[in-house]
Amino acid sequence: MITFFNTLTRKKEIFQPIEDKIVKIYTCGPTVYDFAHIGNFRAYIFEDILHRFLEYEGFTVKRVMNITDIDDKTIIGALKENISLNQFTEKYIEAFFEDIKKLRIKTDNIIFSRATENIPEMVNLIKTLLEKGHAYKKENSIYFRISSFPEYGRLSHFDFSKIKTGTSVDADEYEKESARDFVLWKGEKDDFSWDTEIGKGRPGWHIECSAMGMKYLGETFDMHTGGVDNIFPHHENEIAQCEMATGKPFVKYWLHCQHLMVNGEKMSKSKGNFYTLRDLLKKGYDPVAIRYLLMSTHYRDPLNFTEKSLQQAKNTVDRWNDFYRRIKFLNIDERKNEQISQQCIKTENIFRESLGDDLNISMALAGIFELMHSTNNSITENNINRENLEEISKIIEKVDYVLQVLKPFEDSIDAEILTLIEKREQARKEKDFSQADKIRSILQEKGIILEDTPLGPRWKQKK
RNA sequence: GGCCAGGUAGCCAAGAGGUAAGGCAGCGGUCUGCAAAAUCGCUAUUCACCGGUUCAAAUCCGGUCCUGGCCUCCA
Numbered sequence A: 001m002i003t004f005f006n007t008l009t010r011k012k013e014i015f016q017p018i019e020d021k022i023v024k025i026y027t028c029g030p031t032v033y034d035f036a037h038i039g040n041f042r043a044y045i046f047e048d049i050l051h052r053f054l055e056y057e058g059f060t061v062k063r064v065m066n067i068t069d070i071d072d073k074t075i076i077g078a079l080k081e082n083i084s085l086n087q088f089t090e091k092y093i094e095a096f097f098e099d100i101k102k103l104r105i106k107t108d109n110i111i112f113s114r115a116t117e118n119i120p121e122m123v124n125l126i127k128t129l130l131e132k133g134h135a136y137k138k139e140n141s142i143y144f145r146i147s148s149f150p151e152y153g154r155l156s157h158f159d160f161s162k163i164k165t166g167t168s169v170d171a172d173e174y175e176k177e178s179a180r181d182f183v184l185w186k187g188e189k190d191d192f193s194w195d196t197e198i199g200k201g202r203p204g205w206h207i208e209c210s211a212m213g214m215k216y217l218g219e220t221f222d223m224h225t226g227g228v229d230n231i232f233p234h235h236e237n238e239i240a241q242c243e244m245a246t247g248k249p250f251v252k253y254w255l256h257c258q259h260l261m262v263n264g265e266k267m268s269k270s271k272g273n274f275y276t277l278r279d280l281l282k283k284g285y286d287p288v289a290i291r292y293l294l295m296s297t298h299y300r301d302p303l304n305f306t307e308k309s310l311q312q313a314k315n316t317v318d319r320w321n322d323f324y325r326r327i328k329f330l331n332i333d334e335r336k337n338e339q340i341s342q343q344c345i346k347t348e349n350i351f352r353e354s355l356g357d358d359l360n361i362s363m364a365l366a367g368i369f370e371l372m373h374s375t376n377n378s379i380t381e382n383n384i385n386r387e388n389l390e391e392i393s394k395i396i397e398k399v400d401y402v403l404q405v406l407k408p409f410e411d412s413i414d415a416e417i418l419t420l421i422e423k424r425e426q427a428r429k430e431k432d433f434s435q436a437d438k439i440r441s442i443l444q445e446k447g448i449i450l451e452d453t454p455l456g457p458r459w460k461q462k463k
Numbered sequence B: 001g002g003c004c005a006g007g008u009a010g011c012c013a014a015g016a017g018g019u020a021a022g023g024c025a026g027c028g029g030u031c032u033g034c035a036a037a038a039u040c041g042c043u044a045u046u047c048a049c050c051g052g053u054u055c056a057a058a059u060c061c062g063g064u065c066c067u068g069g070c071c072u073c074c075a
Helices: A036-058 A070-082 A085-100 A119-131 A206-219 A230-248 A278-284 A287-295 A307-329 A338-356 A361-380 A386-403 A415-429 A433-445
Strands: A003-005 A009-014 A021-025 A060-067 A110-114 A135-139 A141-144 A184-189 A194-196 A201-203 A221-227 A249-255 A258-260 A302-307 A448-453 A456-461
Touching: A003 A249, A009 A110, A009 A249, A009 A258, A009 A338, A021 A036, A021 A206, A021 A249, A036 A085, A036 A135, A036 A221, A036 A249, A036 A287, A036 A302, A036 A338, A060 A206, A060 A302, A070 A278, A070 A386, A070 A456, A085 A278, A110 A206, A119 A135, A119 A141, A119 A194, A119 A221, A119 A230, A141 A194, A141 A230, A184 A206, A201 A206, A206 A221, A221 A230, A230 A249, A249 A338, A278 A287, A287 A302, A307 A361, A307 A386, A307 A456, A338 A386, A415 A433, A415 A448, A415 A456, A433 A448
Parallel strands: A021 A060, A021 A221, A060 A110, A221 A249, A258 A302
Antiparallel strands: A003 A009, A135 A141, A141 A184, A184 A201, A194 A201, A448 A456
16 A cells, blocks of 8 residues: 655545556656756655655656746846857756766656747647636736636645735736736747747746646646645646646645755755755765765655765765675575565565655665664674575665665776785785785775775775 | 644654654774774663643643744745
8 A cells, every 4th residue: 555645635645546557747847047956856856766666666657847948047047148048958957967867866757848848738728728718818928817716725725815915026917817816928028939829928837837747647647746835836826727727637646845954944046055966076975875865854854954964874875885785795605594584575565665655765764774784693693595695685676776875886996906905915914914004005095995804805995 | 924844862863542663973892913894782761841631642632832834936
């Protein structure tokens, strides 16, 4: 059984996709006007875990992520640099893909959909809304008429009769019938316009996700995700647009992840308290550790980012990899340990049940640590055989499809370093420990860490 | 003001009526020529606070305090 917390009902619900074994997910993606910060990536990592877990559970996942390449910020950026919108957004799109690759966020089986490539779909949706009387034209812009959707506020659980309207009113929105009405189509006011059946202009923000979601996933689909800051107004507006246009429910499950905090405050561009992935990599942090840190707190809890936690995450990831390396290269074949075999089965069950419980990752990880613990114990007690080790590495590899913390083994090494390792072994045999230690520290400076095992020295790259 | 999330050891973090998982760091022991890795042991009578319900509460109820978010672009 899989359950997810649905923002719509504020409850954990049993997950039942509309079509058996197929899950259709729309995930809100980046606006490509700058490098994404790690708060943004927290959301993408959460979605990545969700996606990978559903695949792990045997679902076929059909997923769309939008790339918002037309909005005020991208336009301002392009104007500032005096280049075309495409030229401007292209470099941030590229950067985005570089970054998510480093964070091991999957890109296969995902449709990355650019707003600028889906203008006709948006125009069609707006046309439908106009025809049905849920939208109206004022000046050259088109607005959604909220009064025609009585359920407005269902997702955010706002009672609009009790809420004051926002104070800031956009200059091009003064003609709205009601202050809450939101723009579907912004009438032409600069060069960034499309000439369409509904007039010259460009799409509003909310319409793009609706149009692209329905284009690829249908009028009703399983899941829609994003950060909690998208609940209102973005996702609320999407529901309004889609359900008024199609007369059908838009999305079954809404999942939202909490913010990444810095010094107790939301990490955001406007506050200036953000780290980009690039900032952290420049400081020498390991992208896998960053992934681990961002995924190891439950997605619905706020996570306070500190470099100290990042260091902790790095140590944990190192331990994980040390363990994996250990069992892969261990040359031991004593008697089979039935308890370990049992525990392997148990570990996988815990992993599945925990992630199936609204992605309880702490619990899932704890299960793996228990297995590591017992395995190490069994190794010390010589109570383990090759078959056990294979069972264990199989589990570790399997869960790693979801977690993505294992690193490839270093398979090549300089001949020069190899010679140094041999020289040190020779020195140790001759009990010339000062020479041996000297070589060891030289190697360390070169980023090679030595471990002396009963079976001879083992080396690893310093991480 | 309305709505929402959260407050559990030095740090991170599970648990949601049955007597505090796990990780990191630290300390002590084993192993080692010394390290590293591994391992063993120790590290919250207590879960923001105050009442209440119960045989039993970190978990339920009432109240209080604190932090953050949304209500305007935002993952």
